[in-house]
Amino acid sequence: METNSRGLSDIHEILRRYWGYDKFRPLQQDIVEHVLRGNDALALLPTGGGKSICFQVPALAMKGTCIVISPLIALMKDQVENLKRRGIAAEAVYTGLSPHETEIIFHAAGHGRLKFLYVSPERCRNKAFLACLQRMEICLLAVDEAHCVSQWGYDFRPPYLQIADLRAYLPDVPLLALTATATPEVVDDIQERLLIRPRKVFRKSFARENLTYYVIHDEDKTGRLERIIRKVGGSGIVYVRSRKRTAEIAAWLQQRDIPASFYHGGLANDQRSKRQQDWIAGRIRVMVATNAFGMGIDKPDVRFVVHLDLPDTLEAYFQEAGRAGRDEKRAFALLVYHPSDKADALRKLAKAYPDMSFIRRVYEAVGHYLEVAPGSGKGRTFDFETTDFARTYRFPPAETFSALSFLEKEGYFRISDQAKEPSKVHVTTDYKTIYRHSVDYPFLEPVIRFLLRAYGGSLFSDYVAVNEKDIAARLKVPERSICRILSEMDKMELIDYQPAPEGGTLVLLMELRQKGPAFLQPDVYARRKENAARKLDAVLGYAEEQELCRSRYLLQYFGEHDAKACGTCDVCLEKKKMPVTEKHLLRLLEILVPALQDKEFGFSCLEEVLPQENEDTLKELWRYMLKEEYLEPSGPALFRLKT
Numbered sequence: 001m002e003t004n005s006r007g008l009s010d011i012h013e014i015l016r017r018y019w020g021y022d023k024f025r026p027l028q029q030d031i032v033e034h035v036l037r038g039n040d041a042l043a044l045l046p047t048g049g050g051k052s053i054c055f056q057v058p059a060l061a062m063k064g065t066c067i068v069i070s071p072l073i074a075l076m077k078d079q080v081e082n083l084k085r086r087g088i089a090a091e092a093v094y095t096g097l098s099p100h101e102t103e104i105i106f107h108a109a110g111h112g113r114l115k116f117l118y119v120s121p122e123r124c125r126n127k128a129f130l131a132c133l134q135r136m137e138i139c140l141l142a143v144d145e146a147h148c149v150s151q152w153g154y155d156f157r158p159p160y161l162q163i164a165d166l167r168a169y170l171p172d173v174p175l176l177a178l179t180a181t182a183t184p185e186v187v188d189d190i191q192e193r194l195l196i197r198p199r200k201v202f203r204k205s206f207a208r209e210n211l212t213y214y215v216i217h218d219e220d221k222t223g224r225l226e227r228i229i230r231k232v233g234g235s236g237i238v239y240v241r242s243r244k245r246t247a248e249i250a251a252w253l254q255q256r257d258i259p260a261s262f263y264h265g266g267l268a269n270d271q272r273s274k275r276q277q278d279w280i281a282g283r284i285r286v287m288v289a290t291n292a293f294g295m296g297i298d299k300p301d302v303r304f305v306v307h308l309d310l311p312d313t314l315e316a317y318f319q320e321a322g323r324a325g326r327d328e329k330r331a332f333a334l335l336v337y338h339p340s341d342k343a344d345a346l347r348k349l350a351k352a353y354p355d356m357s358f359i360r361r362v363y364e365a366v367g368h369y370l371e372v373a374p375g376s377g378k379g380r381t382f383d384f385e386t387t388d389f390a391r392t393y394r395f396p397p398a399e400t401f402s403a404l405s406f407l408e409k410e411g412y413f414r415i416s417d418q419a420k421e422p423s424k425v426h427v428t429t430d431y432k433t434i435y436r437h438s439v440d441y442p443f444l445e446p447v448i449r450f451l452l453r454a455y456g457g458s459l460f461s462d463y464v465a466v467n468e469k470d471i472a473a474r475l476k477v478p479e480r481s482i483c484r485i486l487s488e489m490d491k492m493e494l495i496d497y498q499p500a501p502e503g504g505t506l507v508l509l510m511e512l513r514q515k516g517p518a519f520l521q522p523d524v525y526a527r528r529k530e531n532a533a534r535k536l537d538a539v540l541g542y543a544e545e546q547e548l549c550r551s552r553y554l555l556q557y558f559g560e561h562d563a564k565a566c567g568t569c570d571v572c573l574e575k576k577k578m579p580v581t582e583k584h585l586l587r588l589l590e591i592l593v594p595a596l597q598d599k600e601f602g603f604s605c606l607e608e609v610l611p612q613e614n615e616d617t618l619k620e621l622w623r624y625m626l627k628e629e630y631l632e633p634s635g636p637a638l639f640r641l642k643t
Contacts, residue, residue, distance in 0.1 A: 010061045011036070015053070018060070018086045025050045027204050032058045035140060035174050040196040042146065042177045044187065044203045047322030051178045052079060055142035059116065060088070064139035065109060067166075068118045071148055071157055073416070075295050076118040083116055091462075092118035093129070095414040095507045099379075100426070100496060101463050102128070108461075110135040121148070121159035122411060122509050124166055133166070138173050141166065143194060146177035147315070150189035152531060155315075159411045164195050180322075181315040184559040206318070206558050211325045212568045213550035214334045215543055221308050221336045222252055229258055229286060232332055234303030235279070238288045239320055241309040249308070250288040259285040265292040269422050269500075270467060294320060300327035307335045310345050313535040314542060314557050337543045349536055353406075353529040354399040356522065362403040363412065365393045367512045377508040384415060384506035414507045422465040424498040425451065425486065431460070434494050446475050447485045463498070546571060547584075552612055564611045572614070580620045588613065588621055589630070593641060600638045 011032050015021050024032070028050055031043050035058040045051050059066035070076050076092040083090040091105045091114055109117050110132050117136075123129045143149070149160040167175065177194050191199045218224040225238065240246055246262035253260035261275045261284045278284045280299050287293060291311075305324040311317040317335075325331025367374065369389055370382045390400040408415055427434060434452075438445040450471060455464045468486070472479040483499065490497040542553055550569035565572050588610060595609045606618045613621075625631050631639040 011057050014057050014060045018056075018088065019053065024053070027202050028054055028057075031176070031202050032061075034200070034202070035176050036061060038172070038174050039200065040175045040194075040198075041200045041202055042179075042187065042190055042194075042196055044179060044182055044201060046204060046206050046208070047180045047319045049180070049204055051144070051180065054178060055140060055176050056083070056088075056116070059140050059142075062139035064137040065112070065114050066116050066140040066142060067133075067138055068116055068142045068144060069121055069124070069160075069163055070118060070144040071121055071155075071160070072145060072295060073120070074292075075144070076120075078295075080116070080118060088116065089114050090116035090118070093123060094118075094120045095122060095416075095509065098463075098496075098498065101424075104426075104462060106132040112137060121157060121163060122414070124159065124162040130169065133169055138170055141170060141173055141175045143175065143177040144179075146179040146190050146194065147182050147186055149177075149193045150182075150186045151528065152183070152185050152189055155409075156528070157409050157411070161193060164193060167195055181318055181558065183557065187559070205560060205563075206555055207551065207560070207563060208322065208325065209566070210328050210330050211321070212330065212332050212566070213321070213554070214332060214570045215545075215550065216334060216336050216570070217338065218336055219338050219340075221338070222249065224336050225249070225306060225308065226253070226256055226258070228304065228306060228332075228334060229253070232304045234285075235282065235299070235301060236286050236304035236306065237294065237302060237320075237323060238286060238306045238308060239291065239293075239311075240288065241290065243290060245308075246288045246290060250286075253286055253288070259283070260288060261286075263287055263289040263293040265290065270469075291316065291320065294323050297323070298326070299323075301329075302326065302331065303329075304332045304334065310335075310337070310341050310539055310543065312532075312539070314538050314554060315535075317539065317542075318554060318558075335543060341543070342540055345536055345540065348398075349532060351398045352402045353525075353532065354403055356525060358399060359403045359406055362395065362400060363407055363513075365389070365395070366404075366407075366413070366506070369393075370506070370508075372508070372512045374512050376511055378511045379508065381505050381507045383501065384504050386415070386504065411509055413509055416505050416507075423468060423486075423500045424463040424496075425459065425466050426463040426496045427459040427494065428496050429494050437489075437492065437494055444485060444489060446477075447471065447482065447489075450475060459495075463496070468499075546574075549612065562611055565614055567614060575614070576616070580617050582624075584617075585621055585624050588617075589625075592621075593630075596641055598640075600634050600640060602637050602639070 011029070012023075015024065027043070027045065031041060031054045034041055035055070043051060043054050045054070055066060055068065068076075068079075073092075073094045076094060080090045080092045089108075091108065093102055093105050097105075105114075105117070106128060108114050119129065143160075143163055145155070148155050148157040149163065150156060175194060175196065177190055177196065179190070182190065187201060190196070191201070216224060229236065238249060240249065243264040243266055246264050250260045250262035261278065263272060263275050267275075275284065275287070276293075276297065279287045280297070302324045305321050307317065307320070311320065321333035324333055366389070369392065370377070370384070372380075372382075386401060386404060387397065389395075390397045404415060407413065434448060438448040451459060451466075458464050466486075468482045469479050472482045475482070486495070486497045486499075489495045538557060542550070545553055549565035549567075549572050551566040552563050555563040592606065592609055596605060599605075603618070603622055606613075606621065607615075610618065610621075630641060632642050634640045
C-alpha cells in the first residue's frame with residue numbers, strides 16, 4: 001500500500017481528471033489525506049456531502065483494490081456504473097448473481113484487474129470471497145451506510161457485525177466508515193463494532209442554511225400539495241408510503257396541468273430508468289415516489305421535497321428532505337401532517353413488530369413454500385411472490401411483509417423484486433466459434449452482429465444487461481423472436497442467457513433450519529421494538545413541535561446542541577408574529593442565571609449563552625431583567641446578577 005507524499009500530491013489531479021472538480025468540498029480533503037496516511041476513520045457527512053469521493057479518490061491514489069461494503073444493491077450498481085463511465089474498473093457482487101457471474105468477478109479481482117470491488121455485507125463470511133481476498137492486493141476497506149452496524153441505528157443489519165472479522169485478513173489496511181445520519185449513540189457504536197483505532201470522526205454539521213423546513217397541518221393534503229407546487233415553483237419530489245398512492249397522486253397532478261410521474265420499486269427496470277432520466281432532464285417537474293427513489297441521484301436544482309406521509313425515522317426524513325437544494329440555493333422541505341397520521345403510524349408500528357411466534361411460523365412456511373428440505377438450500381435462488389405466499393398460508397399481508405423484512409435483515413434470506421433485474425448475456429465461447437455459427441446459422445447472424453457491435457469485448461469477459469424489446473425494435477422483428485434466438489444460442493453453448501424473471505425471487509443465505517432459526521432472545525427483540533418506538537416518537541415530536549425551531553430540532557437529534565434558530569421555518573416565523581410570553585422569558589432565565597452567576601456581562605453574553613434565540617427575543621429578555629431588577633450595574637455597559 002502506498003501512503004507516501006506522491007499519493008497525497010496526486011489527489012487534486014485525480015479529482016480533476018475523473019470528476020472535473022477543481023477543489024474538494026469541506027472535509028473531503030481532510031478525510032482523503034487521513035486515509036492516505038493509513039488511518040481508520042468514520043466520516044459523517046449529510047446527504048449530498050460527497051461521501052463516495054472520500055474513498056474513491058484515495059483508492060485511486062494508492063496501489064491495489066478498494067473493497068466497498070454496502071447493503072444497498074441499487075446503490076452498488078449505480079456507483080459501479082458511474083465508475084465505469086469514468087473509465088475506472090469496478091464490479092459488484094451481490095445476492096442474486098449466478099455462480100458463474102460471481103466467479104468471473106472474483107477472477108478479475110484476484111488478478112488485480114479491478115480498482116473497486118463492491119460486496120454486500122453477507123459476503124464477509126463467504127469462503128470464495130475470503131479466498132479471493134487473500135489473493136488480492138487491497139489498499140482500502142470502505143464501509144458505506146455504516147449506521148447499519150449499530151443495533152441502535154435506524155436500519156440495523158446483523159451481517160454488518162461480520163465486517164470486523166475481515167480486519168484479521170487485512171491487518172495493515174485502513175478502514176473508512178461512512179454514513180449520512182447517525183445519533184451520538186450510533187457514532188460511538190460504529191467505531192466500537194468496526195474496531196476503528198484510534199477513534200476518529202470527521203463530522204460535517206448537518207445544518208443547511210439554504211433549506212427551510214416546514215410542517216403544515218392540513219387534512220386536505222393533495223389540495224395543499226398543489227398550492228405548494230405552484231407557490232414554490234421548480235422541480236420537486238413528493239414522498240408517500242404506498243405504491244398505489246404514487247400513481248394516484250401523479251395522475252391527480254397531471255389533471256391539474258402539473259407535469260408529474262410516479263416511481264416505486266415495483267416498476268420494470270426500463271420504466272424506472274426512463275422516468276428518472278425524464279425527471280433529471282426536467283421533462284417531468286414532479287416525481288411522486290416511495291422511498292425507493294432518490295438514492296444515488298444527484299440533481300442539484302430540486303426546489304422542494306414534500307412528505308405527504310410520516311417517515312419512519314428522522315434519519316430517513318433528513319436524508320430524503322436533504323435531496324432539496326444541493327445547488328445551495330433556497331429550497332424547501334415540507335411535511336404535511338394531520339393528527340390522524342399519528343394513529344396510523346402507531347398501527348403500522350404494531351404491525352411492523354409481530355409476535356415472535358408469528359415470525360417463526362412465517363419462516364417455517366417459507367421452507368414449505370420453496371419445497372426445501374431442512375439443512376439445505378444455502379445460496380439457491382427461488383421464485384417468490386410475497387402476496388401469493390401470504391395468500392397461500394392465509395397470513396395477514398402487512399404482518400407477513402414485516403416478518404419477511406425482519407428475517408431478511410437478520411440475514412436468513414434476501415428477497416428482491418426482479419422487475420428491477422434486466423436480462424443478461426455472457427459469451428461462453430471464443431470469437432471464431434461465435435462468428436462461424438453466424439455463418440452456418442443465418443437466422444443467428446443479425447442478433448450476433450448487434451450484440452458484438454453494441455457490447456464488444458465486454459460480452460466475452462463479463463455479463464452484460466440486454467433488453468430484448470430494444471433489440472427487437474432495432475432489428476425490426478418481434479420481441480419473442482429475439483428471446484427465442486437468444487435461448488437457441490444458449491442451448492448451443494455459445495452464450496449464457498439469463499432472461500429477466502417475471503416475478504420476485506428469494507435467495508437463501510443460510511441453510512434452512514429445521515425448527516425455525518435461532519431467533520433473538522425476547523429481551524433483545526423487545527429492545528429493538530422499543531428503539532423503533534422511540535424513533536417514531538421523535539418523528540411525531542417533530543411533526544407536533546410548536547416551540548423549537550425545526551432545524552434546531554433535527555440538529556439536536558443528531559447531537560448538535562449549540563445550533564442557532566434558522567429564522568425561516570414555520571415555528572420561527574410564528575414566533576416573530578407573536579409577542580414573547582413571560583413564561584418563555586422565565587424559562588430562558590432558568591438557563592441564563594446559572595451560566596452568568598458571579599460574572600460581569602453585557603447584552604452580547606446573552607447571545608453566547610442562548611444562541612438558539614433570535615435577537616428580538618433576547619432584547620425582550622434584557623428589558624425584562626432590567627424591569628424586574630435581576631441586574632445591577634458593575635461598570636460601563638456591564639452588569640451583575642443581583643444576589
